[in-house]
Amino acid sequence: MKKSVSLLLAAVLCTGLFAGCAGTETASSTAGASSQEAASQTEESRAEASEGGETVDLSGTVSTNGSTSMEEVMMGLTEYFKEKYPNITVTYDPTGSGTGIQQATAGSCDIGLSSRALKQEELDGGLTETVVAKDGIAIVVNKENTVAELTVEQITKIATGEIANWSEVGGPDMEIAFIGREAGSGTRGAFEELTGTEDACSYAQELTSTGAVRTAVSTTPGAIGYISLSSLDDSVTALKVKADDASPAVECTEETVLDGSYAIQRPFVFATKSDAALSEAAQAFYDFALSEEAAEIYTEAGVVPAN
Amino acid sequence: MKRIPKGEGQTGIAPKTKSIRAAFEKGMNVLFFLCGAVAVLFVLFISVYLIVSGIPAIREIGLADFLFGQVWKSTAKEPQFGILPFILTSVYGTAGAIVVGVPIGFLTAVYLSKAASPKIAAVIRTAVELLSGIPSVVYGLIGMTILVPAIRTAFGLSSGATLLAAIVVLAIMVLPYIISVSETALCAVPKEYEEGSLALGATEMETYFRVSVPAASSGIAAAVVLGVGRAIGEAMAVMMVAGNVANMPSLLESVRFLTTAVASEMSYSAGLQRQALFSIALVLFLFIMMINAVLAILLKKGKKS
Numbered sequence A: 001m002k003k004s005v006s007l008l009l010a011a012v013l014c015t016g017l018f019a020g021c022a023g024t025e026t027a028s029s030t031a032g033a034s035s036q037e038a039a040s041q042t043e044e045s046r047a048e049a050s051e052g053g054e055t056v057d058l059s060g061t062v063s064t065n066g067s068t069s070m071e072e073v074m075m076g077l078t079e080y081f082k083e084k085y086p087n088i089t090v091t092y093d094p095t096g097s098g099t100g101i102q103q104a105t106a107g108s109c110d111i112g113l114s115s116r117a118l119k120q121e122e123l124d125g126g127l128t129e130t131v132v133a134k135d136g137i138a139i140v141v142n143k144e145n146t147v148a149e150l151t152v153e154q155i156t157k158i159a160t161g162e163i164a165n166w167s168e169v170g171g172p173d174m175e176i177a178f179i180g181r182e183a184g185s186g187t188r189g190a191f192e193e194l195t196g197t198e199d200a201c202s203y204a205q206e207l208t209s210t211g212a213v214r215t216a217v218s219t220t221p222g223a224i225g226y227i228s229l230s231s232l233d234d235s236v237t238a239l240k241v242k243a244d245d246a247s248p249a250v251e252c253t254e255e256t257v258l259d260g261s262y263a264i265q266r267p268f269v270f271a272t273k274s275d276a277a278l279s280e281a282a283q284a285f286y287d288f289a290l291s292e293e294a295a296e297i298y299t300e301a302g303v304v305p306a307n
Numbered sequence B: 001m002k003r004i005p006k007g008e009g010q011t012g013i014a015p016k017t018k019s020i021r022a023a024f025e026k027g028m029n030v031l032f033f034l035c036g037a038v039a040v041l042f043v044l045f046i047s048v049y050l051i052v053s054g055i056p057a058i059r060e061i062g063l064a065d066f067l068f069g070q071v072w073k074s075t076a077k078e079p080q081f082g083i084l085p086f087i088l089t090s091v092y093g094t095a096g097a098i099v100v101g102v103p104i105g106f107l108t109a110v111y112l113s114k115a116a117s118p119k120i121a122a123v124i125r126t127a128v129e130l131l132s133g134i135p136s137v138v139y140g141l142i143g144m145t146i147l148v149p150a151i152r153t154a155f156g157l158s159s160g161a162t163l164l165a166a167i168v169v170l171a172i173m174v175l176p177y178i179i180s181v182s183e184t185a186l187c188a189v190p191k192e193y194e195e196g197s198l199a200l201g202a203t204e205m206e207t208y209f210r211v212s213v214p215a216a217s218s219g220i221a222a223a224v225v226l227g228v229g230r231a232i233g234e235a236m237a238v239m240m241v242a243g244n245v246a247n248m249p250s251l252l253e254s255v256r257f258l259t260t261a262v263a264s265e266m267s268y269s270a271g272l273q274r275q276a277l278f279s280i281a282l283v284l285f286l287f288i289m290m291i292n293a294v295l296a297i298l299l300k301k302g303k304k305s
Helices: A002-049 A071-084 A097-106 A120-124 A152-160 A186-195 A210-219 A254-258 A280-290 A292-300 B015-061 B063-068 B084-115 B118-133 B136-155 B163-187 B191-199 B204-215 B217-233 B236-241 B258-268 B271-304
Strands: A060-066 A088-094 A111-114 A127-141 A149-151 A177-181 A205-207 A223-228 A240-242 A265-273
Touching: A060 A097, A060 A280, A071 A088, A071 A280, A071 A292, A088 A280, A097 A111, A097 A127, A097 A265, A111 A280, A120 A127, A127 A186, A127 A210, A127 A254, A127 A280, A127 A292, A149 A152, A152 A186, A152 A240, A177 A186, A177 A210, A186 A223, A186 A265, A205 A210, A210 A223, A210 B136, A265 A280, A280 A292, B015 B063, B015 B271, B063 B084, B063 B271, B084 B118, B084 B163, B084 B204, B084 B217, B084 B258, B084 B271, B118 B163, B136 B163, B136 B236, B163 B217, B163 B236, B191 B204, B204 B217, B217 B258, B217 B271, B236 B258, B258 B271
Parallel strands: A060 A088, A060 A111, A149 A240, A177 A205, A177 A223
Antiparallel strands: A111 A265, A127 A223, A127 A265
């Protein structure tokens, strides 16, 4: 009897181990939000405390305004920037790309943030665009799937449920399960925006983390899903994407995202006024965002640095 | 607990120590009261907080649109906040878990308390206790990697993350509660009842099901209600197996429960969407309160009879 009890106890400990693994995976989805909060708190305390060290003595305020998708990037940038320039305060208003561009044109913020390329009339309105990073979204399928490439139009139709079987796009006779992220996720926003399927997607599963999407796709033969390029691994197959029927199929890699040949991607843009120089502080932040140091911050945030 | 009769233990104690003792008693009394008050305060605080933060969104959306709206599109350009799919999913999911879990749990309890040999009963009892100790995320994980693909192949679906998967997981999760509470109720049935029945010539099985079970019925009902409460409040495990799409519930489709509706959108939500999530939490809270009230009534009935 005692033996069996101790065996059972050992079994419990083993399950405890597994519980630990799963726990951390799910915890990481919320960790992003809380670490951002923590970051903004430490910024404030640093601003008062630090003087000396390897910091640059420049003071002022840099106001940025725009894309909500750039929140993670901006949080990373401001945090590291603060270490170098403790006396400069960087503010970030996540209002949306459109508003950011308007505010930059009107001069009510130093740098407008946009997660799409500026339109010609916006450039004509007196703005200069600087791409600081590119956000590539990989379209992934199960490894068993024989389909290797899709056009953007086909992806759109799959997302909206118009194409429901892989045989319609040259694959095996298998129902398609479209797996995506929950409402509010930046990756979902980017995918729906880039494929023009806002509020029109018909999902088979809505999962709360990139890792969960990857796992679901890797265990479901008929699945297709989207994840950010940085979290791509070999448990799933990333499809080659054709911008349209005539163009070549392009693999999703950092290079193809950077040179613009991969279709499902968007730039992260700093919009500044063409005719007026930036303030000293804003110039410092602008330079920092394009520096080599910042490249690591972009990679950490899951996007490809432009430089 | 036996009460010490008054006067005993006080004989021969000097008046000084007596007053110190009295002060100590009083002090401890206050301390215990404060500890008790902490629990009450937390409950009050959570209730008030949920009501205060849940009401504004309901007001803005409109109670009927909120409760009976069939479409949930919280981040659309023209957002829609109808939580009927979530309410029905939670109700169906819980009902399913009870339909599957109660017969198994109830029969196990009868077997454990009446028919099983002590050795076998001890093994099963330990297993049941372990089952209740497994964290819900583990149920979710195993459901996700084994149950979901199995349902997919069994029914020829494109994705196995369905209401059915959630029901199976929930049924297993409520088992230990149903078994241990109904077993306790069955064990509490006076031996004389059963002996009387056997003496009158009833077989063992007749005795268990015609005498013991009716005598323990309120306890068994309490076990079922406890299982309902457990199933309706579960979030983690169902989030991992149900697919989380805000469909109207159907057995082989991806669905979203009240709990997972809150959990899956909380991290990125803002404005009215966030307020609406609090309102969902309020609805869930009211459901649980109702279940607790039913449980309290059942237990009271059990004591009276």
